[in-house]
Amino acid sequence: MLDDRTRLDFPPSGAAELPLLFAPRVLRCTAAGPGGHPLTVLIDTGTDPSAIDLGLARRLGLRLGDFALGSDATSDGVPFTETVLPWLRLGDLHLRELYLLAVDLGHAPFKLDLVLGYNVLSQLTLTIDYAGRRLRLCHPDLDPPAPGPGGAVLPLRFFEHFPALEGASLLAATGRGATAALHPCLALPLLTIDTGSNGALTLSADLAARAGLCRTDDQPPARGHGFASGSSVLQGVAPGLRLGAFELREVGLDAPEGRGGDLGRAGRANLGNGVLARFDRVTLDYRRALCVLEPGDTIFGS
Structure with missing residues (x-):
C-alpha cells in the first residue's frame, strides 16, 4: 500500500477561487496537471479518497499498484489500484503528491478525469457559490463566512469521512x-452531504419503503449512474424536507433498486445538489465541523 502524503500549498491570500461547471448539476472545475491538457475535476464530498481515471493514469505513466475490489454508490465490485499524481493546480491552489485510487471512470455520464474527495477536502474549507457559479477553496485557518440574513450554521457530523x-x-x-x-413523517437521523450527486435526496431501500417510494406500472424505474457502475432507481417526490430551521417543499426522492454499494446499506440518506443548489451558498468547514447555509430565492420551492 502507498502512504497518503497529499499536500496542499495555498496562495498568500489563503484562498483560491474557480469557476463552477454546474452541468449536469454536479460540482466540476478545470485544473492543470501533468500531460499538458486541461483536466476536468469533480469536487465530491461523497468520495474517500480521491480518484483518477485509470486510462488517464496509464497515459500519464503513473506508477500503479496491485488491483483490488472496492465500492461505489451502488456496487461492491469496482476494480481499483493506488497511485500518486505529482502535482495538480486548481487556480492558485497547488496539490502535491496527490494520493489517488485509479478507477475506470468511463461509465460516468459526464466528462471526468479526476475526483477530489476527503483526503483533499478535509484539508480546506469549501464554499460552493451556487448562485454565482463559483468555488472557493480556503485554508482551514481562515474563518468560514458568516451566514447572511436568514442563513444558518449547522454542526457537521462525519459518517465514514462523509460530512x-x-x-x-x-x-x-x-x-x-x-x-x-x-x-414530520420519517426521521433521517444522519443525512450525508454528497456534492457528487445530481439527485435531491437518495434513500436506501429500507428508508425508501418507509417513505412510500415503490415501483408503479405507470412510472418505470429510471437509470442512475455511479463512477464505475449503474443501477435502476425508483423516483418520487416528498412533500417536504426539514433541514435545521429550513422546510423545503417538493423534494425529489430516488432509491437504487440494487442492494450493493454504499447506498445499498440500511439507513442511508444522501443529500445531493438537487437540494443543496436551492441555497445560494453552502460552506463546509471540515476542521471546525460546521456547515453554513445561505438560502436563495428557490429555497422553499423546487
Missing part, C-alpha cells in the same frame, strides 16, 4: 397546494 447533518426529517402534507401544512 453529514443530524436531525433532518421528511415531511408529509395535510391539505393541498401551497397552503398545505407540513409535519
Whole structure:
C-alpha cells in the first residue's frame, strides 16, 4: 500500500477561487496537471479518497499498484489500484503528491478525469457559490463566512469521512397546494452531504419503503449512474424536507433498486445538489465541523 502524503500549498491570500461547471448539476472545475491538457475535476464530498481515471493514469505513466475490489454508490465490485499524481493546480491552489485510487471512470455520464474527495477536502474549507457559479477553496485557518440574513450554521457530523447533518426529517402534507401544512413523517437521523450527486435526496431501500417510494406500472424505474457502475432507481417526490430551521417543499426522492454499494446499506440518506443548489451558498468547514447555509430565492420551492 502507498502512504497518503497529499499536500496542499495555498496562495498568500489563503484562498483560491474557480469557476463552477454546474452541468449536469454536479460540482466540476478545470485544473492543470501533468500531460499538458486541461483536466476536468469533480469536487465530491461523497468520495474517500480521491480518484483518477485509470486510462488517464496509464497515459500519464503513473506508477500503479496491485488491483483490488472496492465500492461505489451502488456496487461492491469496482476494480481499483493506488497511485500518486505529482502535482495538480486548481487556480492558485497547488496539490502535491496527490494520493489517488485509479478507477475506470468511463461509465460516468459526464466528462471526468479526476475526483477530489476527503483526503483533499478535509484539508480546506469549501464554499460552493451556487448562485454565482463559483468555488472557493480556503485554508482551514481562515474563518468560514458568516451566514447572511436568514442563513444558518449547522454542526457537521462525519459518517465514514462523509460530512453529514443530524436531525433532518421528511415531511408529509395535510391539505393541498401551497397552503398545505407540513409535519414530520420519517426521521433521517444522519443525512450525508454528497456534492457528487445530481439527485435531491437518495434513500436506501429500507428508508425508501418507509417513505412510500415503490415501483408503479405507470412510472418505470429510471437509470442512475455511479463512477464505475449503474443501477435502476425508483423516483418520487416528498412533500417536504426539514433541514435545521429550513422546510423545503417538493423534494425529489430516488432509491437504487440494487442492494450493493454504499447506498445499498440500511439507513442511508444522501443529500445531493438537487437540494443543496436551492441555497445560494453552502460552506463546509471540515476542521471546525460546521456547515453554513445561505438560502436563495428557490429555497422553499423546487
